[in-house]
Amino acid sequence: MSEYDMIIVGGGPVGLFGAFYATLRDMKVLLIDSQDELGGQLVTLYPEKIVYDVGGYPGILAYDLAIKLVEQAKMFSPDIRTKEWADILDKTSDGMYVIKTDKGNQFKTKTVLLAIGLGRLSPSRLGAKGELEYENKGVYYTVRRKKDFEGKNILIVGGGDSAVDWALTLAPVAKSVTLIHRRDQFRAHERSVKELYQVAKVYTWHELKEVKGDGQRVTQATIFDNRTKDEKTIDVDAVIISIGHKGDLGNIPKWGINMKGRDILTNTKMETNLPGIYASGDIAQVEGAPKLALIAVGFGQVAIATSVAKKYIDPNASVFAGHSSEMDKFKKP
Known part of the structure; x- marks a missing residue:
């Protein structure tokens, strides 16, 4: 020994x-x-x-x-x-x-x-349909390399500092950034939230229902309004679930x-x-x-x-x- x-x-x-x-x-x-x-x-x-x-x-x-x-x-x-x-x-x-x-x-x-x-x-997971299937095939819980998201349509889930910071960090290199949060109040810094609305499409009161793909990579995500239950499907290349570890x-x-x-x-x-x-x-x-x-x-x-x-x-x-x-x-x- x-x-x-x-x-x-x-x-x-x-x-x-x-x-x-x-x-x-x-x-x-x-x-x-x-x-x-x-x-x-x-x-x-x-x-x-x-x-x-x-x-x-x-x-x-x-x-x-x-x-x-x-x-x-x-x-x-x-x-x-x-x-x-x-x-x-x-x-x-x-x-x-x-x-x-x-x-x-x-x-x-x-x-x-x-x-x-x-x-x-270990990352906190949502349990949304398709989340585990596409983990590391377009579903991520953190950003290891910013360049991996260049030119992509990105969906970010979360309302804390990390979620908002990732949106601000990736917006200059991504094709588009959409952020959804299940409430209308953010836990992130006020200044960051103000900037968020300038660089990303933001849906409050929204949650992730399903991640879709072609078996190899993510292609779409279905989100829904948790008040009205109305759904919409958006084209995405990556989903970043930032709800903590x-x-x-x-x-x-x-x-x-x-x-x-x-x-x-x-x-x-x-x-x-x-x-x-x-x-x-x-x-x-x-x-x-x-x-x-x-x-x-x-x-x-x-x-x-x-x-x-x-x-x-x-x-x-x-x-x-x-x-x-x-x-x-x-x-x-």
Whole structure:
């Protein structure tokens, strides 16, 4: 059984930065992520959006930020496993932990860092006729690459920030954009909604009834007024269902970690109630502190968590080993 100083659960921006910082401190690290691509919400939810709240970048495409974080995380060669989920946690007689994954693999570790954000993400589906049949054949739940929608007739379903933002983002490259929302009140920013009506055809009080196609791709969608039940069928090349994603924490709430709702409670050292287990990022709630679900906050938290873990593993180590710019004190890439 492979043994590690730290297993990081979660390959989003916080987990990736944690992998960099822990290996910088000469820790043997395994990073486990349930998605098929590292980057977390940056690649799953909004890869084509600009991120403004990360230090050093006045604005950076989310997907590009993910690429930079993956590159940084791999500098000192942590082990990485994707499409795998940390399922069961057992404590060993020598004070270490064994993590068993949904693939049946087992890994032994001195510490565990949970940076799972919202958990395993899966899109919220409508259940409309033809939706599953044409998933990834014209039905999508997010926009991975804007260029894939160039010159297409697009139908967007939703009334939140994501739905409206996709409409605004795709309107300049699409042939046409239609957005439907089941109410007449939007959850998106007012300024964005005003702009939406200038670039897209908007139907409020409307829902998606059916997605139609030729077996290979989407060709039409039937929508209906949920007040009058009147239907209309429109020609579309793509349907983007933007009604949110669900986060699944799996068996982690059964690990014995103190939680409040979906949040893992930590102290200011990012320690949970279980010795050697830490949490950082969106999943963490520092007791007595406000919660800010920002990447920048997660970066600071995970730097604290990995540094405290280093001291936990090696009592002779310093929590703060110096600045990474003094690379001779650390490892050289």
